[in-house]
Amino acid sequence: MKLIRFKKDDEEKNGLLINGGLVEIPHSLLEASLSPFDDLERKDFYLLDEVKILPPVKPSKVVCVGLNYQDHAEELGMVIPDEPVLFLKPPTTVIGHEDQIIYPPQSHQVDYEAEVAVVIGRQARFVNQDDALDYVAGYTALNDVTARDLQQKDGQWTRAKSFDTFCPIGPWIETELDPSNQKICMKVNGEMKQNSNTENMIFPVEELISFISHIMTLQAGDVIATGTPPGVGSMQVGDVAEVNIEGIGILKNEIISH
Missing domain, CATH: 3.10.330 (Vcp-like ATPase; Chain A, domain 2)
Structure with missing residues (x-):
């Protein structure tokens, strides 16, 4: 549904x-x-x-997971983390399907990151992994837009991830989906850039929900971005980015200048 x-x-x-x-x-x-x-x-x-x-939800927060695909870690030559690496995007980053991503003048390298997003259906705190999926309302597509040059310059991720329009979500919520085995792709101007499967996740959805809920209370409507597969790259003004999640659909956004 x-x-x-x-x-x-x-x-x-x-x-x-x-x-x-x-x-x-x-x-x-x-x-x-x-x-x-x-x-x-x-x-x-x-x-x-x-x-x-419109964006399918109005989250109080978007909780993102870094380096959560085995093939992405191999691509970067990075050690697989022992625990999920978390960061936040503010709700002011959220836009919907066919809304425009604004390329900020402070950055010279804005990257796409295709992700499956989990939408929380009810308040979750200290959730066990066995019960975690009971707290899920559904799933949607997300583009974790990142000012990569600012991320590298700052040495932490807040500014690079938090510009207005840097979190397209949509186009809708699919309530019936197996998040453990779905194709995930990113196309820019019709050219395939990322092409993987959620079976390559290091930390599955139920583990992420449990882990995060032991740190912060997840409210109904909050979003968990589950990480991106290999093939991350840059977007330019005028490009059109399309996140395609099997079983969900296509999230499409154009990049414009400030």
Whole structure:
């Protein structure tokens, strides 16, 4: 089931992707006590080109994982970490499908990073791995945009990861997905740049949720970006980046100048 946030006639709505379009549902995915199929027959049907697709959630935080693909570690010649390496993106980085990534004037190297994102469905604190997937609302695609030159210059990651528009998410949430075995790709201007599978993750989704929840409380709507596979590279103004996650869909964004 694919759930979507969208805007129609300047009003934000929640929807369910069905029959090549979407139908409005009376509440968000995160209101777990309600069914997304309530009163569908009384709701309007829209074609996707009739609406503005919004980011599928409004997270209080985006928790990102560095170096979480075996093949990416091999590409870089780096030692596999004993524990997940974490960093945060502020909510002001979040944009949606077909929104524009702004290339900041402070940077001369802005990179793409295709990732599978986990959307948390309810508050999670001190979660055991065996129960971790019970806290997942669904999955979506994410581009962890990074000012690589600033990351190297600063010696830490906050500035490089935190520019406005540096976290495209979308286009919707897939509620029924096996995150352990899905193809993950990045294309720039139609050319394949990253091509891997989530089976190459070092730390699987349930381990990440448990690990993070023992550090910070995860709220409903929070996002975990699960790391990127090999093939990371730069984007230029005018480029179009497409994250394609098997079972989810394509997240597409153009890069523009400030």
